Amino acid sequence: MQIINHKTNIDFIGKRRIALFFSSVLNIGIIVGIAIFGFNFGVDFAGGTLVEVKFPYSISAGEVREAAHKGGLPEPQVQGIGSASENSFLLRMGGVTQLTAEGATGAEAAIRGLGEITEFRKPDLDNGFLNFRSKTELEPGKIKAAIEASGTGVKDVRSLGKENDQFDYQVVSAGMADKVRSALTAGLEKKEYEVRRVDYVGPAVGKQLRNKGIMALIYAMVAILIYVAFRFDLKFGPGALIAMVHDVIMVAGYYLVSRREFNLTSIAVLLTILGYSINDTIVIYDRIREEMARYKGKPLPEIINIAINDTLSRTILTGGVTALSLIGLLIFGVGEIFDFAAAMLLGIAVGTYSSVYIASPMVIWLDERQAARERATGGSMKAKAA
Amino acid sequence: MNSSKRGPLLTMLAAVLCAYAFYSSDTFWGIVVCGIVFLWSAILMLPVMDPSWRMRVGLAAAAFVGAFISLWPTLEAFTDGKLKCPAYVKERVTFAISPGLDLRGGLRLVYTVEVEEAIRDKRDRYADDMRQELATVYAFHSGSGVLKREDTIKLAEKVRVAAPAAEPNVIRVKFNEAADVVKIDDRFSKKFANELSQTRGPGADEVSFRIKSDVESQIRESAVAQAKDTVMRRVDELGLREASVTNRDEDIIVEVPGQDQKAFEEIKDIIRRTARLEFKMVDDEADFFGKIKEAPETEAQGIRIEQEAAPAGPGKTVPSHYAVLIKRENETMPEALKRFRTWTETLGVPDDHQVGFEALQEPHPDTQKLQDVSWRTFYLFSRAEVTGDYISDASRAIDSQKTPPEYYVALTFSPQGADRFEEVTGANIQRRFAIILDDVIDSAPVIRSKIGGGHASITMGAGDPEEQLRKAEKLELVLKSGALPAPITPSNESLIGPTLGRDAIGEALKGAAIGSGLVLAFMVFYYRKAGLVADVAVLLNLFLQMAVLASFGATMTLPGIAGLALTIGMSVDANVLINERIREELASGKSARSAVDHGYDRAFWTIFDAHVTTLIAGFILAFTGTGPVQGFATALIIGIIASLFTSIVVTRTITTFLVHGRNATSVSV
Numbered sequence A: 001m002q003i004i005n006h007k008t009n010i011d012f013i014g015k016r017r018i019a020l021f022f023s024s025v026l027n028i029g030i031i032v033g034i035a036i037f038g039f040n041f042g043v044d045f046a047g048g049t050l051v052e053v054k055f056p057y058s059i060s061a062g063e064v065r066e067a068a069h070k071g072g073l074p075e076p077q078v079q080g081i082g083s084a085s086e087n088s089f090l091l092r093m094g095g096v097t098q099l100t101a102e103g104a105t106g107a108e109a110a111i112r113g114l115g116e117i118t119e120f121r122k123p124d125l126d127n128g129f130l131n132f133r134s135k136t137e138l139e140p141g142k143i144k145a146a147i148e149a150s151g152t153g154v155k156d157v158r159s160l161g162k163e164n165d166q167f168d169y170q171v172v173s174a175g176m177a178d179k180v181r182s183a184l185t186a187g188l189e190k191k192e193y194e195v196r197r198v199d200y201v202g203p204a205v206g207k208q209l210r211n212k213g214i215m216a217l218i219y220a221m222v223a224i225l226i227y228v229a230f231r232f233d234l235k236f237g238p239g240a241l242i243a244m245v246h247d248v249i250m251v252a253g254y255y256l257v258s259r260r261e262f263n264l265t266s267i268a269v270l271l272t273i274l275g276y277s278i279n280d281t282i283v284i285y286d287r288i289r290e291e292m293a294r295y296k297g298k299p300l301p302e303i304i305n306i307a308i309n310d311t312l313s314r315t316i317l318t319g320g321v322t323a324l325s326l327i328g329l330l331i332f333g334v335g336e337i338f339d340f341a342a343a344m345l346l347g348i349a350v351g352t353y354s355s356v357y358i359a360s361p362m363v364i365w366l367d368e369r370q371a372a373r374e375r376a377t378g379g380s381m382k383a384k385a386a
Numbered sequence B: 001m002n003s004s005k006r007g008p009l010l011t012m013l014a015a016v017l018c019a020y021a022f023y024s025s026d027t028f029w030g031i032v033v034c035g036i037v038f039l040w041s042a043i044l045m046l047p048v049m050d051p052s053w054r055m056r057v058g059l060a061a062a063a064f065v066g067a068f069i070s071l072w073p074t075l076e077a078f079t080d081g082k083l084k085c086p087a088y089v090k091e092r093v094t095f096a097i098s099p100g101l102d103l104r105g106g107l108r109l110v111y112t113v114e115v116e117e118a119i120r121d122k123r124d125r126y127a128d129d130m131r132q133e134l135a136t137v138y139a140f141h142s143g144s145g146v147l148k149r150e151d152t153i154k155l156a157e158k159v160r161v162a163a164p165a166a167e168p169n170v171i172r173v174k175f176n177e178a179a180d181v182v183k184i185d186d187r188f189s190k191k192f193a194n195e196l197s198q199t200r201g202p203g204a205d206e207v208s209f210r211i212k213s214d215v216e217s218q219i220r221e222s223a224v225a226q227a228k229d230t231v232m233r234r235v236d237e238l239g240l241r242e243a244s245v246t247n248r249d250e251d252i253i254v255e256v257p258g259q260d261q262k263a264f265e266e267i268k269d270i271i272r273r274t275a276r277l278e279f280k281m282v283d284d285e286a287d288f289f290g291k292i293k294e295a296p297e298t299e300a301q302g303i304r305i306e307q308e309a310a311p312a313g314p315g316k317t318v319p320s321h322y323a324v325l326i327k328r329e330n331e332t333m334p335e336a337l338k339r340f341r342t343w344t345e346t347l348g349v350p351d352d353h354q355v356g357f358e359a360l361q362e363p364h365p366d367t368q369k370l371q372d373v374s375w376r377t378f379y380l381f382s383r384a385e386v387t388g389d390y391i392s393d394a395s396r397a398i399d400s401q402k403t404p405p406e407y408y409v410a411l412t413f414s415p416q417g418a419d420r421f422e423e424v425t426g427a428n429i430q431r432r433f434a435i436i437l438d439d440v441i442d443s444a445p446v447i448r449s450k451i452g453g454g455h456a457s458i459t460m461g462a463g464d465p466e467e468q469l470r471k472a473e474k475l476e477l478v479l480k481s482g483a484l485p486a487p488i489t490p491s492n493e494s495l496i497g498p499t500l501g502r503d504a505i506g507e508a509l510k511g512a513a514i515g516s517g518l519v520l521a522f523m524v525f526y527y528r529k530a531g532l533v534a535d536v537a538v539l540l541n542l543f544l545q546m547a548v549l550a551s552f553g554a555t556m557t558l559p560g561i562a563g564l565a566l567t568i569g570m571s572v573d574a575n576v577l578i579n580e581r582i583r584e585e586l587a588s589g590k591s592a593r594s595a596v597d598h599g600y601d602r603a604f605w606t607i608f609d610a611h612v613t614t615l616i617a618g619f620i621l622a623f624t625g626t627g628p629v630q631g632f633a634t635a636l637i638i639g640i641i642a643s644l645f646t647s648i649v650v651t652r653t654i655t656t657f658l659v660h661g662r663n664a665t666s667v668s669v
Helices: A013-037 A061-070 A101-112 A140-149 A176-187 A207-231 A234-258 A264-294 A300-310 A312-332 A336-385 B003-024 B028-044 B051-078 B087-092 B115-137 B149-158 B178-183 B186-193 B213-237 B261-272 B296-301 B333-345 B415-427 B465-480 B502-527 B529-551 B558-587 B592-624 B627-661
Strands: A048-054 A077-081 A088-094 A117-120 A129-134 A154-163 A166-173 A194-201 B106-113 B159-162 B170-175 B196-200 B206-211 B244-248 B251-257 B277-282 B303-311 B317-326 B353-363 B370-387 B391-399 B406-413 B433-437 B440-443 B455-459 B488-496
Touching: A013 A234, A013 A300, A013 A336, A048 A176, A061 A077, A061 A088, A061 A176, A061 B502, A077 B488, A088 A176, A101 A117, A101 A129, A101 A140, A140 A154, A140 A166, A176 A194, A207 A234, A207 A264, A207 B592, A234 A264, A234 A336, A264 A300, A264 A312, A264 A336, A264 B558, A264 B592, A264 B627, A300 A312, A300 A336, A312 A336, A312 B502, A312 B558, A336 B502, A336 B558, B003 B028, B028 B051, B028 B087, B051 B087, B051 B529, B051 B627, B106 B213, B106 B261, B115 B149, B115 B159, B115 B170, B115 B186, B115 B206, B115 B213, B115 B370, B149 B159, B170 B178, B186 B196, B206 B213, B213 B244, B213 B251, B213 B261, B213 B465, B251 B261, B251 B488, B261 B465, B261 B488, B277 B353, B277 B415, B296 B303, B296 B333, B317 B333, B333 B353, B333 B370, B353 B433, B370 B415, B370 B433, B391 B465, B406 B415, B406 B465, B433 B455, B440 B455, B502 B529, B502 B558, B529 B558, B529 B627, B558 B592, B558 B627, B592 B627
Parallel strands: B353 B440
Antiparallel strands: A048 A088, A048 A194, A077 A088, A117 A129, A129 A166, A154 A166, B106 B251, B106 B488, B159 B170, B170 B206, B196 B206, B244 B251, B277 B370, B277 B433, B303 B317, B317 B370, B353 B370, B391 B406, B406 B455, B433 B440
């Protein structure tokens, strides 16, 4: 059986400018997006809240997860603790307070609706504080009600006193634990349970570890650049590298846009995509190298087109087969594992795309520049000779 | 019989004999190797194909058998005992893949950092600085370098800088003459004003200092952060790649994957070691224990006062006394020490001094082996001259001059530490200094001359060599990872389930099985017989990879599985590459045989380059990354090597047989 004819003749290289433009815009967009909105970091990175609950009846971790999810927690991590008969679970949630950037904006609007607010300071998201100054005296109860109506739980409204005839207030938003509690109560059929412990934990992946990981990636990229330059040609290296970075950014984009939790599993996905991207690029490079040896003298863009067309059936097959292996996980996976599969699928798609449209055209571009430089130096030499 | 068969036959015979020898000495892996050699030789003798083909089949078979045995116990655990592993094998294959914290859960340990200790430590350092400063004020000291012993004694006659045990953040400076209080002038106060608040009193001749609250909270925070870092380093050094270390307030939470109680005990032991190393001077001239009278109570405790001639500076010795407590029959050494400490606490040791304890050994009357029998005291200055902070490296070594050979841990000081050590030893020639590890004196040698170069060593005491080695290994590990800034005490311990949730993992396994099934089925559907060959290669790849991971005793976590999945993908890709190449060759009109040969030859370099590039990335990630990154990289490296082997050697061997062996004129691709 055959899906793709070996004798395709599609002009991939002709569309390289469109592809390059498209990819650059998307990549820059994602980077800017990360800079502005940031990832939705999971407990592993941002630290978070740990709530231990015990049920007086038999219930599984899956049922608890479902209940919490139904009650409004986006991605609850539920983990059994002790033996199964104890019915005790740990719920892990990213974040310590309920206050988010969006929540703070909503709360600000709500507060401004109460009276004349002369100053609204930048919300302290780490500790969950909102500080503002009002021209008139406000009732803490009303402030609390207004903010809670905007969707952020409030633990306390502190009146900080009077200064220059104006009134200072501090709003302390409720902790994540309250959110977990209310979600469980809302989502459970039998609402009996006991919260045994609430812990706030720091990140498992500290700054040091994060920096170390980033350095590891950079070293790996440099080593790949050197190997490719050695085995192929200097002008092949940057293409492979850029394709790799491109793919990693695209997959990071998945976490950015979907607002799914960015955690250790996401790191595993990014690393896997990195590997996939290199593999795919090298296979096409290898064919380009082969065709270059066969058709000496042919212009490079034409050779690359032949190489890509020749390997097209393999490219599509491998991509398709790898995607196929993820279908089961997409159907049955929940939480982190679903994210894993979805991000991988995206990574495979962009990995395949980038080998054809990014890595290979980069070679042409570098080749053209090299030729131009040679012409320039050759020209000046001629000029000298003259 | 022709000569080509004689070699393999002899090898088989030798293998059987060796296997028997290994069996009688119970060397399991020897038997396995012999079995593999036997199998390989047997395959070499088969009357099929050519010898080089048989060689390759033998290699593949050997790899398979070796992998299967390595993986047998793991497979039994994974299939819930459906695939039985005989007890004989299970007892001898000691390793297995253990699922990580995210897949199986493990032990959750909560420790509380005793920040009070860190504060006390810092306070003691301020007290030292004050002594130095006061000595300058009294003009006993030039103002730089270590305070000489004579200076300290002269200073003590004028003023005492006390660090009360009950209040860890307070220093009291008590002058012998109340008029001297003015010695603490503005200049002096200013020097400490940033960190300490100063009050007159309680007595007229006293000035009290207290660590400011913001400084105190800073000390607390940094003590916890440092303790977390240290615990993390220790966990890392133990090779627990997948353990997680987090903190909240003054607690440190360590989560260790697995269920192995014995391993947990060892981990707990190493995590808790404070590993505080201090060098303190022995004050023999004061002869503190010379003033203690033996009384009936002390005798009842088994405490004796002994006398020795102690060095006290160049060419001088003084008689010095020390107390000895003999361990009771039914008592352990730590219990005896506790008893000893309780007694010494009643002696009224001045604030700037302390009593140190060293274990004494005696040969056992029957076995003549040295064993710990008693504790003795040393009267020390409480000020630590050099601490473990100045250690840059530690490594265990063996002193083979001694019989039996003794293990010790060699210390290397940082340049700063080396200078300090040289200075301190230079100022105290012909005196004793105590090397103290976790509040117990390891040894108290006499300083013969100024010690330069920045080296010192810690002996492992009595005990059989194996125990010494274990002690040395542990000490090396904890010293390398740095001391804990304050002791930590365990406050909670519980077994936890997988972070991903048990049911989620079940679903994921189902999903993964379906996905893999689809891929395998598709390969057969698309490539027919060649697809079947590819499936064999992919499965064998998975198998080999798992076996090697098992032999590392690896912990399998989601990142590890991602690495596994990537290499399986690459292995499929390699087969796709080969088969597409063969199709191309066939399309260009080549015969089945030459299409297969050419296809393999040409695909080889593609596969090689793609694999090696990824392998390089894998190695760099494995060496520079930590935690999950390393887990991923390990799986990746092993998988890539397995994939190279299966897709190039194994499939080619099978395909060659299908095409050449049967003289096929067509190839099913």
